[in-house]
Structure formats: structure tokens, C-alpha cells
Amino acid sequence: MPSDSLESLQDLFTHELRDLYDAENQLVKALPAMSRAAQSPELKRAFDTPLRETKEQVRRIEQVFRGLGEKPSGKSCKAMQGLVAEAKELLEEDAEPAVLDAALIVAAQKVEHYEIAGYGSVCTFGRILGYDDAVETLKQTMDEEERTDELLTQIAMELNIEAETTEGSSQSDSSREMTDRPMTRTTVGSRGRSRTSSTSNRGGSSNRSSNRNGATKKQGSRRSSRARSTAQTR
Numbered sequence: 413m414p415s416d417s418l419e420s421l422q423d424l425f426t427h428e429l430r431d432l433y434d435a436e437n438q439l440v441k442a443l444p445a446m447s448r449a450a451q452s453p454e455l456k457r458a459f460d461t462p463l464r465e466t467k468e469q470v471r472r473i474e475q476v477f478r479g480l481g482e483k484p485s486g487k488s489c490k491a492m493q494g495l496v497a498e499a500k501e502l503l504e505e506d507a508e509p510a511v512l513d514a515a516l517i518v519a520a521q522k523v524e525h526y527e528i529a530g531y532g533s534v535c536t537f538g539r540i541l542g543y544d545d546a547v548e549t550l551k552q553t554m555d556e557e558e559r560t561d562e563l564l565t566q567i568a569m570e571l572n573i574e575a576e577t578t579e580g581s582s583q584s585d586s587s588r589e590m591t592d593r594p595m596t597r598t599t600v601g602s603r604g605r606s607r608t609s610s611t612s613n614r615g616g617s618s619n620r621s622s623n624r625n626g627a628t629k630k631q632g633s634r635r636s637s638r639a640r641s642t643a644q645t646r
């Protein structure tokens with residue numbers, strides 16, 4: 413049960429800040445695994461920078477709570493638990509490296525969008541409540557989240573093409589044109605490169621495994637298309 417009740421905008425402000433505090437702390441623990449799983453050095457960097465920033469973001473929320481004379485703890489962010497759990501599931505998949513990278517970007521952007529919604533709201537509440545210093549502090553985090561989201565979109569524009577071509581034969585004319593451009597030179601590994609993470613100990617019968625792998629490949633294609641369409645709309 414949350415320790416705070418929601419009787420005023422002030423209550424909602426601290427409630428949402430506690431949610432973000434727990435979300436950021438969960439991310440500090442989850443990001444190293446995502447970075448290790450990323451095949452592209454560029455994507456690894458895109459996870460490592462937010463990890464450093466996230467630790468600072470935790471500190472900023474603590475600073476805001478000190479200013480309010482309250483404690484930041486007391487709430488667990490179930491949404492982030494779910495997003496992190498889904499990201500962890502991806503790491504268990506028997507995925508092509510480039511498709512896995514595309515999937516990790518989707519997972520990371522879901523996280524970023526959750527955080528952007530949260531920080532956008534607390535900045536609005538803080539402004540209405542007259543907490544100008546807190547808003548200034550939280551706005552720094554908001555800017556970092558938006559920069560990370562934009563960077564992930566840029567990386568997705570390159571890596572999703574690679575993810576599509578790892579499926580082999582069905583490269584479209586438009587994607588072929590794009591891969592000819594210098595900016596789309598792939599930075600992830602070539603087709604068939606094996607993942608460094610272990611592929612042993614996957615449970616289930618071989619039949620189930622091959623069914624699952626088939627499904628994974630199809631989902632990978634869908635994921636990359638979806639991530640690309642995100643990129644195109646930004």
C-alpha cells in the first residue's frame with residue numbers, strides 16, 4: 413500500500429516523485445544487463461550514458477525531497493517492474509543479434525516514454541505549486557530523458573535495417589537504397605554472428621524451441637518495423 417494519500421495536487425506531486433524515484437532505482441540495476449546484451453557498440457554506449465545519468469537522476473529526486481522536508485522512499489513503481497521484466501524476457505530469447513538490438517531499443521524507448529510522461533507531469537505540478545527550484549532540477553532530468561529517446565530513435569534508424577536484412581531474402585528496394593547511404597553503414601555484426609551470451613540451458617523440448625524460435629523471428633521483424641515507424645514519426 414502506498415504510504416501517501418491523494419487529497420491534493422501536492423500529494424500527487426510527491427506520489428509521482430516517489431514513483432519516479434523507485435523507477436530510477438530499478439533502472440540503475442537493470443541497465444547494465446541491457447548494455448551487456450547490446451551487440452552494437454553504439455547501442456552499448458546509449459545504455460551506458462543513461463546509467464550514469466540515472467544515478468544522478470536518483471540524487472536529484474533525493475534533493476527535491478530534502479527541499480520538501482520529506483523522504484523519497486515508500487512506493488514501488490509497478491509499471492517499471494513490468495517494463496524491466498519484459499526487457500529481461502528479451503534477453504532470454506534466442507534472437508538474431510541485430511534483431512535483439514532492435515528489440516532492446518523498443519524496450520528502452522518504452523522506459524524513456526514512461527519516464528518522460530512522469531517527469532513532464534511532476535514538472536507541471538511543481539510549476540503550479542510554486543516549487544521553482546524543484547522544477548529546475550527535474551527539468552534537467554527531463555532533458556536527459558528526451559535526449560536519450562532521440563538518440564535511441566537515431567540508432568534504431570540504422571539498426572532496424574540490419575535487423576530486417578538478417579532475415580535474409582526479402583530486402584525491399586527502399587531498405588536497399590537506405591543501406592547504400594553512408595549513414596546506414598551497419599555498426600552491428602554481420603549476419604550469422606553468434607551472441608556472446610550463452611545459448612545453452614534453454615528449457616523445453618526441441619519442438620517447442622523451434623516453434624518459439626520461429627515465432628521469435630517473426631516477432632523480431634514486426635518489432636523492427638514498429639521501431640522504425642516510431643523513428644519516422646519523430
Ligand SMILES: [Fe+2]
Pocket residue numbers: 436439466469527557
Ligand atoms: Fe531516468
